[in-house]
Amino acid sequence: AQSVAQPEDQVNVAEGNPLTVKCTYSVSGNPYLFWYVQYPNRGLQFLLKYITGDNLVKGSYGFEAEFNKSQTSFHLKKPSALVSDSALYFCAVRIGSARQLTFGSGTQLTVLP
């Protein structure tokens, strides 16, 4: 089945260290990939997207993601984590002609002071 997977339920990182939140996809054709962040009791906020072009995509709040076609991955990265980055992160993909997003199961990021 076409989908995205987030292999880690939880990621812990020390403040100031680089962070990576992993996402892999299984989609036929060209994938349209998105990252969203969810803070408690709030809706999802868009971070960045990959449609085509450069494999390194830069987004909001200093986040970036690298599209890797050979590894079918779209990992979210940030060079220096902040405590305020602690939240739930979702990778999502648009599949085929559908307009809706298909989400991964989410990764809880905790940045330790």
Added chain:
Amino acid sequence: GAGVSQSPRYKVAKRGQDVALRCDPISGHVSLFWYQQALGQGPEFLTYFQNEAQLDKSGLPSDRFFAERPEGSVSTLKIQRTQQEDSAVYLCASSVRDKSGYNEQFFGPGTRLTVL
């Protein structure tokens, strides 16, 4: 401008009651989506509107779920005869007209439904 708003933010219903959840999308956004997010899970698609037309309702879990957007702006998700398994956060999202699927969706804060 204002983002996507949803009301109520919290709803407690007794099993068997009907509920109505409202979504006000960003002004001018043609596309509107409803998602259901169970505890500890990612959002799952319910239904999609383009203007007033419901183009995809393949994610609605049963015929107890009904959505409408009669004037192409505000949308209502109605759940009849609620069951405990309907307990979840219901998220609404909107986006500009999107022939390509490139445009990101903007999400509201959600309505947390608890069915007792």
